[in-house]
Amino acid sequence: MPLKEQGSKEGGAVAGAVAGRSLFSFVPSVIGDVINVEKTVKRCLLDTFKHTDEEFLKQASSQKPAWKDGSTATCVLAVDNTLYIANLGDSRAILCRYNEESQKHAALSLSKEHNPTQYEERMRIQKAEERQRNRSRSRAWPILAAGLAVSVPPSLMVKEESEQKTLANSYSRDPGERLTQQQEDGSLIDGQVERRGEQSSLEWDGRVLGVLEVSRSIGDGQYKRCGVTSVPDIRRCQLTPNDRFILLACDGLFKVFTPEEAVNFILSCLEDEKIQSREGKPTADARYEAACNRLANKAVQRGSADNVTVMVVRIGH
Template sequence: MGQILSAPVTEKHSTCGKNERFAYGASAMQGWRTTMDDAHTTLLAVESTEGIAFFAVYDGHGGSEVARICSKDLHKKIISEPTFVKGDLKSAFKDGFLTMDQALRDNPEARSKPSGCTAITAMINNENILYVGNLGDSRAILSCDGKFISLSHEHKPDNIDESIRINNAGGYVSSGRVNGSLALSRAFGDFDYKSNEMLDPDQQIVIAIPDVMERELTEKDEFMVLACDGIWDCIGAQRVVDFVRNRVVEKVPLETICERLMDQCLPKEVTPLNYTGTDNMTMIIVAFLNGRTLEEWYENIIQRATEQARVQRENVKSTVAPGVNKPKRKWFFGRFGR
């Protein structure tokens, strides 16, 4: 747990953008922490590619240097890999992450502090295939016709596969933390946990090898949310989808939806027994336009939500007929009864 301010910094840094395929809104807030260590990337079209979009959230710890460098360079590393040129994007993610981590190791600025960062990254190619690469405990979800689908899973030290690797590398897990300190088991940086020269990069206590998920986007896929654990520690995935959809129905801009969700997560005060909501917060919403304008996308979500609400009402009416299933009065006789 980082140091906490006497009052939160609620100023938000928000951006938005769109092209013919996607629209996004993003926002970041320092909150109760003494520093802002998050960084993010929003690229509707990655330079030197054919229609590749890239979005990412980097949650820094121990300083902002690693997260900031990754936000500028990771996507460049991925598209520079030979596996990317061959069209093997899953391998390109893994190769690019390792190349990025080595570049950080060689960078004096990144090594100036024992810092690191998580990464939740999403790349969409021109065939509408979504690739999500993840390190650590940031998350990505997708709204499919109003229902959430997880696009990543957290890398926590007490996950069985992670804890086995940590122990085999000479580390240990205590209170859910690597060597009693680091609350995640995969990250960029954190080179104190990657110092065993006898082990390969995928065998170190902490590794920078992502899990990569692939999904072909369909007409039912509405939007995607990427966020750091400062969001997910406060609110569940389906509630996030519902929150976003409800504000889309109200035609709230995407970046404003991010701002409002962060405000909802932020506690008014902090107690020694509850630090929930005191982390830095960063969130990106990516709308899948599917051939529509942004305005038409909003109207489409409104129509879907309206129809789903109508069907839900009809289902309730059909299962509860008038006068049926009316609760019966029950009499209870305890020791003071008959």
């Protein structure tokens, strides 16, 4: 499982380090002998992300000055031949699978990005705004009853809505079958979301409050009241004999590489006979390690201004 990281993301380095340690230390403690594997794995991943977020926020608030860090997170858990993928934010998991018909390798997405430009995420942020409006109105009534004149910003006014609500199935058609969907109250449903047309005033320029690019994260405590959540999107994928590797990387890579370009770049490194084994390491391991290093460095050369973290997980070879 070679890993390469280039650069540092301002405001996220601490959160990323804590999340990386906490997620994988907590998962084994909540998995034991189970009957319903899928249900247990899903609950385990949800609890793990919740626990990691809570622990980080406690640690962040105890610092002077308090940390304002946040981090995306992507976790892949293998149970026999089934992958369970949980992610927050805009880091991604990509599966390299060989297509026998086309005789080419394909880059298949196993995760979903979370940012305010995504319809479901924007609707969730809008729900948070509506709750803020309701709370603001409740606080305003005692002041109005006392006979004081109060100016309420338009963004806090409650508007009556009589629009038609429709339902849409949010199951994905990619190999990563979606297992969870969050409602406005934090509960989970199976792929059903409300559709509304009003734009949220908590989101502009594709960012939460015009600042935060992602709508789900570990940390970012100051944005939690705005709908930013640590509930991961969870999907599953059945492995096949044609699967080669999984690429895990943050948005710094995908700002300058498409998934297909990244997969083909890694494949070219794996076929590079000039890469030889070092220090007794198998040649295959050396090539995977070189692929991580070269891909991260190439992203920086292409002008990625964000941090670039790359991990490649070999499957069965």
